[in-house]
Amino acid sequence: MATHGKSARLAVDIGGTFTDVVVENGGKRTTAKVLTTSQAPEEGVLEGIASALDGAGLTVGDVGILIHGTTLATNAIIERKGATTALITTEGFRDVLDIAYETRYDQYDVFLDKTSPLVPRYLRLTVPERLAVNGQILKPLDEDAVRALLPILDREKVESVAIGFLHAYADGAHEQRAREILAEARPDLTITLSSEVCPEVREYERFTTATANAYVQPLMARYLTRLQTALDEGGFDGALFLMTSGGGLTTLETAVRFPIRLVESGPAGGAILATGIARECGTNQALSFDMGGTTAKICLIEDFTPETGRSFEVAREARFQKGSGLPLRIPVIEMVEIGAGGGSIAAVDSMQQITVGPHSAGSEPGPACYDRGGNAPTVTDGDVALGRIDPESFAGGKVRLVPEASAAALDKDIGTPLGLSSELAAYGVIEMVDENMANAARVHSIERGKVIGEHTIIAFGGAAPLHASRLAEKLGIDRIIVPTNAGVGSAVGFLRAPIAYEVVRSRYMTLRDFDPALANDMLQAMRNEAMGVVQAGAGDAPLTEKRIAFMRYMGQGHEIVVPLPNRDLTREDTAMLKGTYDREYEALYGRTIPDADIEVLTWAMTVGTEAASDSELENVGNVDGAQPVGSRQVYDAAAEAMTDVPLYRRDELKQGMHVSGPAILAEDETSTFVSGSFDVSVNRAGYLVLERKA
Numbered sequence: 001m002a003t004h005g006k007s008a009r010l011a012v013d014i015g016g017t018f019t020d021v022v023v024e025n026g027g028k029r030t031t032a033k034v035l036t037t038s039q040a041p042e043e044g045v046l047e048g049i050a051s052a053l054d055g056a057g058l059t060v061g062d063v064g065i066l067i068h069g070t071t072l073a074t075n076a077i078i079e080r081k082g083a084t085t086a087l088i089t090t091e092g093f094r095d096v097l098d099i100a101y102e103t104r105y106d107q108y109d110v111f112l113d114k115t116s117p118l119v120p121r122y123l124r125l126t127v128p129e130r131l132a133v134n135g136q137i138l139k140p141l142d143e144d145a146v147r148a149l150l151p152i153l154d155r156e157k158v159e160s161v162a163i164g165f166l167h168a169y170a171d172g173a174h175e176q177r178a179r180e181i182l183a184e185a186r187p188d189l190t191i192t193l194s195s196e197v198c199p200e201v202r203e204y205e206r207f208t209t210a211t212a213n214a215y216v217q218p219l220m221a222r223y224l225t226r227l228q229t230a231l232d233e234g235g236f237d238g239a240l241f242l243m244t245s246g247g248g249l250t251t252l253e254t255a256v257r258f259p260i261r262l263v264e265s266g267p268a269g270g271a272i273l274a275t276g277i278a279r280e281c282g283t284n285q286a287l288s289f290d291m292g293g294t295t296a297k298i299c300l301i302e303d304f305t306p307e308t309g310r311s312f313e314v315a316r317e318a319r320f321q322k323g324s325g326l327p328l329r330i331p332v333i334e335m336v337e338i339g340a341g342g343g344s345i346a347a348v349d350s351m352q353q354i355t356v357g358p359h360s361a362g363s364e365p366g367p368a369c370y371d372r373g374g375n376a377p378t379v380t381d382g383d384v385a386l387g388r389i390d391p392e393s394f395a396g397g398k399v400r401l402v403p404e405a406s407a408a409a410l411d412k413d414i415g416t417p418l419g420l421s422s423e424l425a426a427y428g429v430i431e432m433v434d435e436n437m438a439n440a441a442r443v444h445s446i447e448r449g450k451v452i453g454e455h456t457i458i459a460f461g462g463a464a465p466l467h468a469s470r471l472a473e474k475l476g477i478d479r480i481i482v483p484t485n486a487g488v489g490s491a492v493g494f495l496r497a498p499i500a501y502e503v504v505r506s507r508y509m510t511l512r513d514f515d516p517a518l519a520n521d522m523l524q525a526m527r528n529e530a531m532g533v534v535q536a537g538a539g540d541a542p543l544t545e546k547r548i549a550f551m552r553y554m555g556q557g558h559e560i561v562v563p564l565p566n567r568d569l570t571r572e573d574t575a576m577l578k579g580t581y582d583r584e585y586e587a588l589y590g591r592t593i594p595d596a597d598i599e600v601l602t603w604a605m606t607v608g609t610e611a612a613s614d615s616e617l618e619n620v621g622n623v624d625g626a627q628p629v630g631s632r633q634v635y636d637a638a639a640e641a642m643t644d645v646p647l648y649r650r651d652e653l654k655q656g657m658h659v660s661g662p663a664i665l666a667e668d669e670t671s672t673f674v675s676g677s678f679d680v681s682v683n684r685a686g687y688l689v690l691e692r693k694a
Contacts, residue, residue: 008063010052011494012045013266014070017293017343017363018462020488020669021048023056023063024495030056031488033462033669034398035363041072042227046234061235067494069243069265071294072223073216077118077263077326078315082215083159083190086123087207088149088178090166094124096207105323115315115325117208118215123156125149127178133508135171146181153186162214164194164207169506172196190217197258198329200602201506205311205329212314212328213260220259224252241499243269245312246331248500248608254533261330263314264337266490267297271306271333273493274458277483279304280685287441287455288335289471290490291464293343293380294360298441299335300450301458307334307448310504310550310604331502331606336444340436342380342463343367346410346429348417356433368409369401377413377425379433381406383466385426387634387642388673390666397668423635423642434467438474453477460489462670469661469675469690480678480690487669499541500608501533510554511578511598516569523547523569523605530607541609550602551581553593559601560584626657632664634673653682661693 008025014036021032032052037044045068053059076082089096097117106112127146130139153161161182163175172195179191194210228240242255245264255262267290274288278301288299288306300307312332313325339358343366346356356379361367365374369384369391383389384406391401407422415425445452453476459468465482472480485492503526509515527545534543545566550559562581565573582592628646636643648659650667658681659665661674665688674680678690 008056008058009065009067009495010049010063011067011269011491012048012069013269013488013491013494014041014045014068014072015266015292015294015490016071016075016360017341017366019044019048020491021045021052022485022488022491022495023052023058025056025058025062028056029485029492031485031491031669033488035366038362038364040226041070041223042230045227046230059235060231061237063236064238065241066231066236066238067241067243067249067497068227069269069490069494070262071266072262073220073259074263074314076216076219077212080118081219082118083218084123084157085119085160085162085211085215086125086153086156086158087119087211087214088125088127088146088161088163089207090130091126091128093166093203094121094126096203097124097211100204101323103323118211118326119162123158125152129165129174131165131167131171131174133167133170135167137174141174141177143177143181146178147185150182150185153182153189158189159218160190160192160214162192162194162207162210164203164210166203168193168195169199169201169206172199190214190221192217197260199505200329201508202329205327208326209260209329212326213258216259217256220262221256224256228252243494243497244331244500245333246308246500246502246606247272247306247333247497248502248606249494249497250499250501250533254501260328263328263330264312264332264335267299267335267337268333269490269493269497270297270460271299271301271335271493272497273460273483273489274299275301275304275306276493276496277458277481277687278456281456281481281683281687281689283456283458283479283481285450285455287445287452287457287477289437289441289457289459289464289468290461291437291459291467292341292461292490293463294339294341294362295337296340296437296440296461296464297335297337298437298444299333300445300448300455302450308332309334331504331604336440338436338440340379340433340440342378342383344379344433345376346378346382346432347376347413352418354414354418354428354432356429356436367406369403369406370399371402371405375409375412377406377409377429379429379463381409382426382429382433383463385410385422385635386430387632387645388466388664389671390632390647390664393666393668393671424640427635427637430467430470434470434474437467437471441471441475456481458483459672460486462487465665465670465672465688467673469673469678472690472692473675473677478692480688482672482688482690484686485669486672487667498609499534499538500606501530502604502606503527503530504602504604506602507600509600511574511600514571514574514577516571516573519603520568522603526603526605527607530605534607534609538609543607544610546606548604549577549600550604551577551598551600553585554597554599560588564603626653626659628663634662634664636662650688655682655684655686657682661690 129141192214198209241249243265270290278286286301343360344357367378547564634645
């Protein structure tokens with residue numbers, strides 16, 4: 001990994017409310033948390049970088065590696081603020097984006113709303129061409145028909161084009177030729193090919209992924225270019241990497257080409273952090289709980305490995321229901337994300353019930369207590385009104401909170417309509433958001449056949465440590481870990497991520513007619529593509545390689561993942577592949593199907609550096625000496641009154657110190673609320689470990 005001889009490493013995570021910055025240098029970590037500047041995100045990034053570097057006594061010229069993750073691509077899709085985009089597809093397939101799966105995600109909802117395609121029908125354009133499933137040309141591309149689309153693109157002021165032809169995953173020659181024609185005539189047009197961004201079977205997912213990439217590409221390219229220019233002007237000459245949704249790092253050039261791979265980059269960093277902490281603490285069943293200012297993210301980690309997948313839904317119409325959003329076929333760490341953050345807005349619905357989210361006050365204007373023009377009650381306002389947040393130390397004192405504004409907003413929108421006091425209104429908001437998160441965790445674990453109560457919560461993000469105790473109570477979980485610098489956890493996770501890139505290809509064959517030469521040629525081409533991306537940033541660092549195939553019994557509709565050896569395949573490997581598939585299938589479904597032929601649909605290869613390793617911690621015994629720095633009035637639901645709770649500064653707690661809940665442990669980026677159900681101690685790494693009282 002090239003560092004230009006400079007030891008400082010810097011990570012930046014742009015969230016919907018806060019931008020987090022972490023600097024590591026010589027074993028010392030310095031952090032900064034600033035409000036996100038949504039209209040020009042690079043301004044908040046530069047402010048946070050300057051603050052963190054100043055605290056570390058460094059300049060931007062001392063930074064060898066800068067790692068960046070952002071939710072900008074996701075937000076652009078959710079808020080429909082991307083580029084004017086057109087889709088050029090095969091004649092007769094204009095309506096694939098509307099037909100989708102030909103199903104309803106909720107069979108019994110007569111008022112069901114489906115997520116609208118990113119490209120409206122009048123901008124879905126067709127040309128004569130046709131490939132067979134094996135890539136054979138059935139009808140040549142009509143190049144004059146492609147040129148005839150130029151006046152339409154001009155008239156509609158199209159900024160970006162996605163090209164998605166039928167079976168282009170088998171051969172992208174038609175898509176490439178169409179791009180050449182358009183690029184020659186309109187050099188400023190941004191063009192995405194489905195055969196490059198998602199070369200896989202199933203045209204609906206391939207088209208949605210290509211259109212989403214085209215939709216956000218101009219926005220992301222402009223932002224990343226502005227950021228690179230600003231950093232260069234400030235004296236930065238190190239390496240810049242972008243976090244991907246699959247948990248790896250990639251280069252700026254690749255991120256500009258395929259920004260859709262960045263949609264879950266921030267949450268992926270958090271999952272990497274939680275995985276490392278689980279390994280350190282010997283916790284083989286963990287629940288990563290990342291709650292920031294806008295959303296909450298929940299991820300299951302089994303045997304020190306986060307759940308991963310090949311698909312992800314964005315902009316869901318129904319909070320927990322699969323099929324209600326836009327499907328993207330990208331490498332992703334599996335997690336559930338809901339609109340439950342500190343800035344999530346609370347209201348009373350027509351049934352006189354409290355609702356929270358998914359709309360957020362963000363950073364502009366922010367929660368009412370920020371005193372920046374926001375007047376709607378949020379989760380942060382609820383925590384302030386309940387006394388769980390110290391207004392003087394919030395965000396390291398950089399954001400001064402006004403508790404009176406929280407009480408006024410809660411009274412106006414919650415208390416008065418329901419006839420509740422400010423404290424009960426606040427408690428109702430917090431209970432509702434905690435139940436939303438608990439329900440999301442239950443659904444996520446049940447879908448994967450896991451018992452949620454057997455897991456340990458690893459809580460990080462600005463709001464998660466405040467809510468982890470109650471979440472654990474609702475889920476029947478007995479142990480919580482809050483890592484050091486939890487408030488900027490995702491950014492810390494970026495610094496542990498490997499430089500990695502995954503390449504996927506769909507090439508159909510059955511094991512009965514297995515063609516090792518064809519498979520080896522394709523895998524070598526995939527390896528060359530991945531190496532070209534990774535080596536640009538990895539330098540001389542040793543690389544690892546992982547190969548998998550997506551296989552199924554003949555006639556089935558879904559595949560399972562089967563690991564492949566890192567070598568050339570031979571005809572004799574057919575028996576090995578069948579045996580591996582049968583074992584994986586039986587592990588999932590408890591049986592196999594004798595004598596059924598097995599087919600391979602898709603192949604994937606990941607090349608990357610090793611992730612940062614974490615050695616397992618030794619236990620440390622409890623010691624006395626924890627002294628509170630004061631106390632706070634915190635609402636006690638059982639007593640229905642405000643009660644005194646001791647307040648501790650986390651940086652004054654040493655290894656082995658033990659505190660009995662209820663208590664508040666404050667630090668610059670967040671606070672940990674320990675309910676009366678838990679005791680807390682500090683382990684050898686400085687992490688807070690909450691254990692349920694006997």
